[in-house]
Amino acid sequence: MAKIAILGFGNIGSGVLEVLRRNAASVAVRAGQPVEVKYILDVRDFSASPDAKLFVKTIDQILSDDEVSLVVETIGGTRFAYPYVKACLESGRSVCSSNKELVATHGAELIALARKKGCAFLFEASVGGGTPLLTPMHQSLAADVICEVQGIVNGTTNFMLTRMEKDGFDFDAALKLAQDLGYAETVDPGDDVDGRDAARKVAILASLAGGRHIYPQNVPARGIRGVTPADMAAAREMNCAIKLIAWAKRGADGAFAAGVEPMLVPLSSQLAGCSDVYNAILIKGEMLGDVLFYGKGAGKLPTASAVVADVIEALKKGAQVHDTLYWREEAPLEGFLTDSEPAAYYVRIKALPMADAARIYGACEVLNNVQDEMTLLLAGMTAADLAAAEQQVQAAGGQVALTLKKLNG
Amino acid sequence: MAKIAILGFGNIGSGVLEVLRRNAASVAVRAGQPVEVKYILDVRDFSASPDAKLFVKTIDQILSDDEVSLVVETIGGTRFAYPYVKACLESGRSVCSSNKELVATHGAELIALARKKGCAFLFEASVGGGTPLLTPMHQSLAADVICEVQGIVNGTTNFMLTRMEKDGFDFDAALKLAQDLGYAETVDPGDDVDGRDAARKVAILASLAGGRHIYPQNVPARGIRGVTPADMAAAREMNCAIKLIAWAKRGADGAFAAGVEPMLVPLSSQLAGCSDVYNAILIKGEMLGDVLFYGKGAGKLPTASAVVADVIEALKKGAQVHDTLYWREEAPLEGFLTDSEPAAYYVRIKALPMADAARIYGACEVLNNVQDEMTLLLAGMTAADLAAAEQQVQAAGGQVALTLKKLNG
Numbered sequence: 001m002a003k004i005a006i007l008g009f010g011n012i013g014s015g016v017l018e019v020l021r022r023n024a025a026s027v028a029v030r031a032g033q034p035v036e037v038k039y040i041l042d043v044r045d046f047s048a049s050p051d052a053k054l055f056v057k058t059i060d061q062i063l064s065d066d067e068v069s070l071v072v073e074t075i076g077g078t079r080f081a082y083p084y085v086k087a088c089l090e091s092g093r094s095v096c097s098s099n100k101e102l103v104a105t106h107g108a109e110l111i112a113l114a115r116k117k118g119c120a121f122l123f124e125a126s127v128g129g130g131t132p133l134l135t136p137m138h139q140s141l142a143a144d145v146i147c148e149v150q151g152i153v154n155g156t157t158n159f160m161l162t163r164m165e166k167d168g169f170d171f172d173a174a175l176k177l178a179q180d181l182g183y184a185e186t187v188d189p190g191d192d193v194d195g196r197d198a199a200r201k202v203a204i205l206a207s208l209a210g211g212r213h214i215y216p217q218n219v220p221a222r223g224i225r226g227v228t229p230a231d232m233a234a235a236r237e238m239n240c241a242i243k244l245i246a247w248a249k250r251g252a253d254g255a256f257a258a259g260v261e262p263m264l265v266p267l268s269s270q271l272a273g274c275s276d277v278y279n280a281i282l283i284k285g286e287m288l289g290d291v292l293f294y295g296k297g298a299g300k301l302p303t304a305s306a307v308v309a310d311v312i313e314a315l316k317k318g319a320q321v322h323d324t325l326y327w328r329e330e331a332p333l334e335g336f337l338t339d340s341e342p343a344a345y346y347v348r349i350k351a352l353p354m355a356d357a358a359r360i361y362g363a364c365e366v367l368n369n370v371q372d373e374m375t376l377l378l379a380g381m382t383a384a385d386l387a388a389a390e391q392q393v394q395a396a397g398g399q400v401a402l403t404l405k406k407l408n409g
Numbered sequence: 410m411a412k413i414a415i416l417g418f419g420n421i422g423s424g425v426l427e428v429l430r431r432n433a434a435s436v437a438v439r440a441g442q443p444v445e446v447k448y449i450l451d452v453r454d455f456s457a458s459p460d461a462k463l464f465v466k467t468i469d470q471i472l473s474d475d476e477v478s479l480v481v482e483t484i485g486g487t488r489f490a491y492p493y494v495k496a497c498l499e500s501g502r503s504v505c506s507s508n509k510e511l512v513a514t515h516g517a518e519l520i521a522l523a524r525k526k527g528c529a530f531l532f533e534a535s536v537g538g539g540t541p542l543l544t545p546m547h548q549s550l551a552a553d554v555i556c557e558v559q560g561i562v563n564g565t566t567n568f569m570l571t572r573m574e575k576d577g578f579d580f581d582a583a584l585k586l587a588q589d590l591g592y593a594e595t596v597d598p599g600d601d602v603d604g605r606d607a608a609r610k611v612a613i614l615a616s617l618a619g620g621r622h623i624y625p626q627n628v629p630a631r632g633i634r635g636v637t638p639a640d641m642a643a644a645r646e647m648n649c650a651i652k653l654i655a656w657a658k659r660g661a662d663g664a665f666a667a668g669v670e671p672m673l674v675p676l677s678s679q680l681a682g683c684s685d686v687y688n689a690i691l692i693k694g695e696m697l698g699d700v701l702f703y704g705k706g707a708g709k710l711p712t713a714s715a716v717v718a719d720v721i722e723a724l725k726k727g728a729q730v731h732d733t734l735y736w737r738e739e740a741p742l743e744g745f746l747t748d749s750e751p752a753a754y755y756v757r758i759k760a761l762p763m764a765d766a767a768r769i770y771g772a773c774e775v776l777n778n779v780q781d782e783m784t785l786l787l788a789g790m791t792a793a794d795l796a797a798a799e800q801q802v803q804a805a806g807g808q809v810a811l812t813l814k815k816l817n818g
Binding site: 031287293295320 | 428440446549713
């Protein structure tokens, strides 16, 4: 019998309890022993819950009980989650977490600590919700070298872009619907729409693929605020969809660059077919070629079932799992990771005279030039070229309203 | 240092050697020890190979060397592979195989033998080539119950259907191209085009999902020989693609039904977007909802890298892997598994008077009725209804030229 504790009894935490109970028999067979939740840590009042007796208010009650061999962390954020998870690993208890912010910020340190203490730190649910992704990446692709990752990893913005594309919504209307449906935060939706959530997730993917910690603050992230119905129509004319893509790729020196940005995705790409709240992540392996993982990127029971799969894995393998699931610590960089490879770009610019546009961008295709706004298709620009050009646009009194990189399949 | 043997030095077997050598350093880190190929069993003459000294002609030379702890089987078929693999497992050596026929026919027995002898029998590469599929199914979905699998698991027929759809090829021209490119067998392409290869693969998926061995001979399989350019056009008008779908689903009693048949796949389905030689497999979990795995279903290095990932897994976990990767033995059934749920069908019938069609099929939509041929869209028929109707068609002098089930997403 394995006795475990759940830290944080919100949506995912309560889902973990539900999955463990509903599938108790098969979990016991697969874990090699029954799994019982002995404690739930949550500062809120659950005295009316049928499980009231399980609730505790301090982590010490859990740490002081030697019967507890594993802890599930579903608090979110890092303020409490980080010290609690650290204390659990320090005590030799394995931890299974769904917390992308924790992993993106402290993953390398916590993995190293788990290895040192002979336990496991697992976090399959931190990217892609319930969709198996990190486990196949480190395990099934263990014999390969991952050279690139391109993914739709934020379901909220993908839902919004789908509504803009299919129903003609503008950004504000799409955001309002996403908020009404509970997909986006009502007070500050910036984590989703400005790409910060996606930056955390791709930092995890890039760290795992590249073997060195990449911090979310070093991942340049642009969100979808600038996208308009007219851009959607222009994309469609180019046989593309607009998607918020989180990407990471191995450079010639082996180090990974990463970014989050809205992109023109050719309709022939499997990523273009990923709509609504679904996530899709394309992994390019040197030997394997392209593999795509697709599924719901969120949701209580899907995410909880991924956490429970980690519980089974941690109980069976312990620290051994870190033979393939690891990356090493690195100090954060100054500034941003950048991609030095040139790409094609779609840019929409306001209040810039055509003569200035020609001077700044040179030969390029003008897709549209009406009233005070033009859209250009640029070939073979690097991110640095593009940033330099944007400064010149501003110096000439113009404003770059939207930049879309073209995904090369 | 782990010393291993490779049985069969064809396309996949030589790929395994190549992957082990090219990625030797990372394989060693992940496996916890270097992996060296000590023997290659192949009856052909490799005396001119730079690895000539590794080749042996009998399995006994491998079995009698205690240093060999693991064996890779890439012979294919069952005539030699079955007794060799059995002997290796009997001796306590783990086996990693890419052989779908072996697993579909003897999987339960070989898994049971591996467990008994404390070693591992792994076969990720047997379905989906290099695409991680079986490992996520048994491991990442360990906390869930799989209720349905729908997949494009045969790259050759998917390539042919893509050419028919996009380039207007008929069946014969598509087959010829597939043969010219080396995708289809030149002498007897029946394994691919008649669905037998897909039946073996879905037998493996259904066995793993349902926990009981399902034999390929019990999986009803219809191939793509009857599909014409006119059917492609009719499908397109219904916003569908025609795909050869291997499916398996859990019945009310927990037992799985399975089948292989050409289907009308709505363009909104992720499966419709899977073209050319790619495979795509949709797994429906009770908790998780839909998850899709997509990648190249064949190819030397992709498949070999999946075999090498299994080698790493076997070296690290041994028999423990079978806590989640297993199904129990069952005697083969008499006859075929069938699906009792009704579905919509597209049927194309030759030489049947309309009056007979109305009598046999009742109210149905007539899509086309020209010369000696009609196409009907039937709603709510079971497989048994459909078979009974087909007998009546034959009794009335007609002939059912093609049947396409409509996939329900």
